[in-house]
Amino acid sequence: MIDVVLVGIEGYASSHFEAFLKRAKQGKVRIVGVVNPYSPKKETLNKLQEFNIPHFKTLESFYQNGRADLVNIASPIQFHCEQTCLALSNGSHVLCEKPLAATTVEVMEMMNYRDKTNLKVGIGYQWIYSSAFQQLKMDFVNGKFGKPKRLKSIVLWPRPEKYFHRSWAGKIKDDTGRWVLDSVTANATAHFLQNMFYIIGKSMNESQLPLKLVAESYRANHIENYDTSAIRTITDEGVEILFLASHAIQKNEVFGPEFEYEFENAVVKFTSVAGEDQNLIKAYYSDGTVDNYGSPFADDFLKIDHMLAAINVKNKTVDCSIEVASSHTLCISGIQQSVPSPVNFPKEKVHFDSIEQIVWVDQLSDVLKHSYKKWKMPHELKVNWAISGEVVSLERNELYRILKNEST
Structure with a gap:
């Protein structure tokens, strides 16, 4: 039985809580604590009481009272x-x-901490763990x-204005000075950028790395x-990767992932x-053959089962390790260097949907889809x-040099 503490149980993290509760009922894990800085909502509190799970305001306070084999972290980026x-x-x-870190x-x-402790760290890019991928x-x-x-x-x-009211959303640093670097590419759509570096890595546990990068970054929202x-x-292997993403889109213009x-x-x-091809990964060959790999959405929480297996089997590697996920963080660093201050869209192009509470840019969807094509x-x-x-x-980034040395 693996003892687990969950850091974050509200908002998006509530899905993690439910996934671990399911596995607790199956006898795979025991939830020995949850960490949330605020008192849980009534529904969550009822579940904690039902399963006799203690609540702690900080991870430090949990460790003052107990131990865990696994910590599931679903907190904001800066933590x-x-x-x-x-x-x-x-x-x-x-x-x-x-994402891995800011x-x-x-x-x-x-x-460094992982290597000193000889413990395992998995990063939750869920498509990487999917059977299809x-x-x-x-x-x-x-x-x-x-x-x-x-x-x-x-x-x-698209994301409504209230999305950006969160303490970390669209922030470069938080109120205490911690780096956040949250953006459409760093967070909500991070999977689809990281997936490209991963799929072309030369082994099952490697990603290619971004070597050179040029970016355009813009904002319509007040962030x-x-x-x-x-x-x-x-x-680093000479492969071109193009990535396009936006939150400044009307609700009826949702598109992707593609x-x-x-x-x-x-x-x-x-x-x-x-x-008929919706949500399916397919490979098309020049001779007309088509391979269907199925949907990467089949189970968003296979990452939990893969992590539990990695803990139970000493020599089993983690599918999405720190090294694998580092490509995305390097990319985000490169974007911030390429465009130190995002460009504001022209005011006459920016509109507000008062019903959906969404800021959107005129013809932006068409421009980005044409760029993609x-x-x-x-x-x-x-x-x-x-x-x-x-x-x-x-290539002069210290993390890039470390990763290149490890792969040679």
């Missing part, structure tokens, strides 16, 4: 590093929600697709960081558009408001 390091220093393995310096600190990755590693040529993905997900971005990166991965022998596609960034299509950032090289 991922310190809570992971605290858990490791108290002898607990860690399953931390994405900065590359924090990532290196997490790696694991089989896709295996086929790539085994050479079925040939070499990767270029990959692209787009996610247009510190950006709600819209376009990124092109060249990986992706297309081009290889020598096949093109792998995913669409969320209604139809053409494998271009908006500035390359001469969009009149589009401004390119600087080209950034990440």
